[in-house]
Amino acid sequence: xxTPVFNNLFSRNLNFGNSKMNVVYMNxxxxxxxxxxxxxxxHDEFYRENTEGTNWTLSGGDMFMKGSDNNPVIxxxxxxxxxxxxxxNHDIANAKDLCHLMEKVNIAHKFxxxxxxxxxxxxxxxxxxxxxxxxxxDGDERVGxxxxxxxxxxKSVARGAENNFVSIKGLKDTVKSIRQEVEKLEDAGVxxxxxxxHTGEYSxxxxxxxxYKIFAKIGGIDLIVGGHDHxxxxxxxxxxxRRADNPSEFEPVRIVSTGSSKKHYxxxxxxxxxxxxxxxxxxxxxxxxxxxxxxxxxxxYPKTNFVAQFIDDEAKEVLKVINMPIVPVKNPLRxxxxxxxxxxxxxxxxxxxxxxxxxxxxxxxxxxxxxxDSFSNVEITRNQIKQVLPFKETIVKAELTKKQIYDALSIxxxxxxxxxxxxxxxxxxxxxxxxxxxxxxxDVKILDDEGNVRFNLDDMDDxxxxxxxxxxxxxxxxxxxxxxxxxxxxxxxxxxxxAMEEYLTSGAKIPDFMSxxxxxxxx
Numbered sequence: 238x239x240t241p242v243f244n245n246l247f248s249r250n251l252n253f254g255n256s257k258m259n260v261v262y263m264n265x266x267x268x269x270x271x272x273x274x275x276x277x278x279x280h281d282e283f284y285r286e287n288t289e290g291t292n293w294t295l296s297g298g299d300m301f302m303k304g305s306d307n308n309p310v311i312x313x314x315x316x317x318x319x320x321x322x323x324x325x326n327h328d329i330a331n332a333k334d335l336c337h338l339m340e341k342v343n344i345a346h347k348f349x350x351x352x353x354x355x356x357x358x359x360x361x362x363x364x365x366x367x368x369x370x371x372x373x374x375d376g377d378e379r380v381g382x383x384x385x386x387x388x389x390x391x392k393s394v395a396r397g398a399e400n401n402f403v404s405i406k407g408l409k410d411t412v413k414s415i416r417q418e419v420e421k422l423e424d425a426g427v428x429x430x431x432x433x434x435h436t437g438e439y440s441x442x443x444x445x446x447x448x449y450k451i452f453a454k455i456g457g458i459d460l461i462v463g464g465h466d467h468x469x470x471x472x473x474x475x476x477x478x479r480r481a482d483n484p485s486e487f488e489p490v491r492i493v494s495t496g497s498s499k500k501h502y503x504x505x506x507x508x509x510x511x512x513x514x515x516x517x518x519x520x521x522x523x524x525x526x527x528x529x530x531x532x533x534x535x536x537x538y539p540k541t542n543f544v545a546q547f548i549d550d551e552a553k554e555v556l557k558v559i560n561m562p563i564v565p566v567k568n569p570l571r572x573x574x575x576x577x578x579x580x581x582x583x584x585x586x587x588x589x590x591x592x593x594x595x596x597x598x599x600x601x602x603x604x605x606x607x608x609x610d611s612f613s614n615v616e617i618t619r620n621q622i623k624q625v626l627p628f629k630e631t632i633v634k635a636e637l638t639k640k641q642i643y644d645a646l647s648i649x650x651x652x653x654x655x656x657x658x659x660x661x662x663x664x665x666x667x668x669x670x671x672x673x674x675x676x677x678x679x680d681v682k683i684l685d686d687e688g689n690v691r692f693n694l695d696d697m698d699d700x701x702x703x704x705x706x707x708x709x710x711x712x713x714x715x716x717x718x719x720x721x722x723x724x725x726x727x728x729x730x731x732x733x734x735x736a737m738e739e740y741l742t743s744g745a746k747i748p749d750f751m752s753x754x755x756x757x758x759x760x
Contacts, residue, residue, distance in 0.1 A: 257290025258380070258429065259283070260513040264464030264495055267327060267609050268302030268311055269506035271624050274540035276507050279533060280318055283512050294318055297464030297494060298325025298386070298435030301335060302609070304629035310547045312338040315347060321371060323384035323433025324350040325464060329403050330390075346371070349384030349433065351414040352406040370418040372425055381422035383415055385434040385452070387465050389441060389716065408446070412455060419457040428521030432458050437466030438494070450474050453490035459523050460515065461492040467505055469498035471530055481520050488522050491515070493530055506610055506624075508535050552620040557741035559615050571652060572757065576611050576625060577603045577664030578750035580733060585666040586745055587736040588634050588706045591729060598634055599691070600668040600683050601706035602645065604718070605661035607733065617741060626734040630710040635726035640699040644720035646670055646678040660717050662755065666706075671756040680756070686748075708733065 261283055263276075284292045296319055301308050315322065322328070328335060328348070339345040351369040370383040390405045406414060415432065422430055432452055440446040449461055449470065456478035463470055475487040495509045509532060516527035585601040592598065610624040637645075649663035650672045662672070671680040681694040683703060692703065707721065714722025729736075 256517050256519075258513075258515040258517070259287040259290055259292045260460075260462075260515065261292070261294045261510060262297065262462045262493060262495070262513065263295075263507055263510045264297030264435070264462070265299045265325070265467055265505040266296070266311070266507045267299055267505055268305035268307045268627050269610055269624055270307050270310060270544045270620075271610050272507040272535040273310075273314055273544050274542065275535045275538040276510060277318060277541045277543050278538040279510065279535060282538070287514065293320050295320060295382075295431065295433060295462050296322040297433055297462045298323045298384075299327045299464060300325070301328050302627040303327060303330045304334070305627040306623055307627065308334055308338060309342075310544060312342040312344055313547070314543070315344050316342050319347065321382045321384075321431075321433060322348050323435050323462070323464070324348050324353060324367070324386045325435040326387045326390045329353065329386060349382060350386045351383050351418050352411040353386050354404045354406060369414065370422060372422065372427060374426075379422075379425060379427040379429075381418075381425075381427040381430045383418045383422075383430065383432050383458075385411060385415065385432065385436055387436050388448075408448070408451070412451060415452060415458075416455050419455060423457060429517060430458050431460045431462065433462050433464075435464045438463060438468060438470055439466070441466075449492045453492065456488070458490055459488075459517070459521070460513075461490060463492065463494035466494075466496065468494065468496040469532075470494040470496075471532075473525060480522060482518075489525050491523060491525075491528060491530070495532065509533065510535060548620055552623070553618055555616045555618055556622075556738060557617045559617065559747060571662055573662070573753060573755040574605055574608060574664055575751055577605055577608050578666065578754060579612075579747075580608060580626065580737065581664055581666035582748055582750055583737045583740040584632055584706050584733060586740050587731070588632060588729060590743075592634065596634075597704070598667075598706045599703045601666040602711065602721075603664040603666075603707070604711055605664055607708065607710075608664075619738065622734050622737050626732070626737060628708075628710070629732055630708045632706060632729045632731055632733060632736055633709050633712050633726045634704060634706055634729070635712055635723045636702045637705045637721070637723070638699060639694050639697045639701050639703070641720050642681065642694065642703065642705070643678060645718055646681065647676070648717055648720065650676045650678050660715075662757075665754055669754050669756070671758060673758050 261280055280294060300311055300315060300322055349368050349371055353367060370381055373380040386405050388405055388408060419430060434449065434452055436448045438447060438449050449463055452458060452461055453474035454477045456476045470492055472492050474490045474492060476490050478488045480486045480488055493511055495511055512531050512533065514529045516524045518524055581601045581603040584603065585598060588598050607628055608625060609627050612621055612625060646663055649660055652661045667684050669682050669684065670678055672678060679695060682690045683692040685691050709728060711718060711721045712723055712726050
């Protein structure tokens with residue numbers, strides 16, 4: 238039973254060793270079920286192999302995806318296999334559904350955030366279920382967890398009535414809130430503290446602010462499990478607090494997050510996870526030379542049958558067998574993604590079919606963040622489509638000027654730089670373009686169904702317009718891609734997943750989506 242220790246804290250009685258903590262960690266799962274079965278195998282194997290100390294499974298946030306049919310299954314997964322979650326932007330954007338799942342499934346006590354502000358009128362339905370921190374106790378031993386949500390929440394999700402009562406404290410107030418939670422935890426006898434920070438390591442502007450380093454300096458925090466930017470982190474930082482046994486040295490802080498790096502390509506959806514063996518001294522301070530951290534690819538482990546019990550026969554039905562297997566691309570936000578080509582073609586086909594002859598589109602854009610998985614084989618099922626396309630935003634058609642098109646492509650092309658992971662390289666249908674070594678864009682061409690050039694945009698005027706297929710999220714002018722905001726567009730009121738189902742079952746000819754559409758020139 239969960240018992241309050243003091244305001245905004247929960248306590249659970251669990252067996253905890255004196256100096257060892259073994260951790261399985263993840264971040265940015267995004268409501269995907271593709272690797273859940275294999276993760277469970279790996280999770281259970283790690284627990285069996287680590288019998289000294291206590292084993293914990295921690296999430297750096299974004300377990301859910303707004304409106305996804307997978308969310309109830311993810312909630313069951315969290316209930317059984319995940320101990321604590323730092324609330325991410327997609328979790329918050331899913332506020333209404335998350336609140337319902339918290340009531341239906343026993344997971345309310347597992348979600349924490351110290352910097353989420355919620356309108357008081359919603360306190361009974363949502364905020365009352367969110368703690369700032371969590372205490373785990375066993376006799377005199379107490380361990381604390383604190384959560385932090387992303388500062389760019391308002392810019393990184395499509396706003397709606399279901400989450401417009403949520404706001405995130407700024408950096409200064411967040412640091413203050415973390416410090417207050419650390420003090421409360423320590424007053425309660427906690428000497429081991431973990432921060433689950435779904436902020437990303439760096440600010441996404443040019444300020445160079447390193448959030449994890451700032452959090453580490455607060456003092457009292459031993460481990461930071463990050464997320465949000467999809468970048469790999471494995472480092473040590475110094476706290477501002479000096480060691481009791483050696484005042485000339487500062488207490489160490491371990492910082493980890495799964496994601497892309499020079500050794501590991503883009504990671505999300507649980508296709509990668511980390512494991513740690515942590516050793517503390519008698520003062521509850523980590524001993525770096527006795528701590529390990531390992532990264533694993535989830536698909537290396539055999540599958541359980543956890544997910545199958547929640548998937549009905551209709552979802553398993555094969556809608557189409559295609560003759561061009563789709564191979565997942567490395568770093569899909571920074572390279573051409575053949576899955577996105579396939580999706581863009583489906584969007585373009587759907588809008589073309591449902592448009593009058595004189596109102597047909599010229600090309601299609603797909604924001605790579607829309608693509609959340611890959612088709613695993615040539616047999617495509619409804620369930621696979623839901624994994625690849627979980628978003629509920631609808632397909633739209635709008636007139637864009639040449640300038641808007643170039644601005645969108647150029648901003649997206651800058652995502653080829655390592656630290657600018659978003660919004661990602663814009664994927665296209667019925668279009669080709671070149672990304673130059675300086676990340677400028679040129680040689681933009683709109684093509685017909687046979688691949689012939691209809692328009693060479695380099696030769697057009699900035700105010701010339703063309704008809705684009707994209708989605709309601711991009712048309713709303715999201716952060717970084719505000720150039721795509723339009724006041725007037727035709728909404729087809731269908732999600733990409735539903736459009737894909739119609740595309741595959743219509744008998745339409747599937748064009749060669751494996752051929753290159755983006756020419757990326759290396760410097």
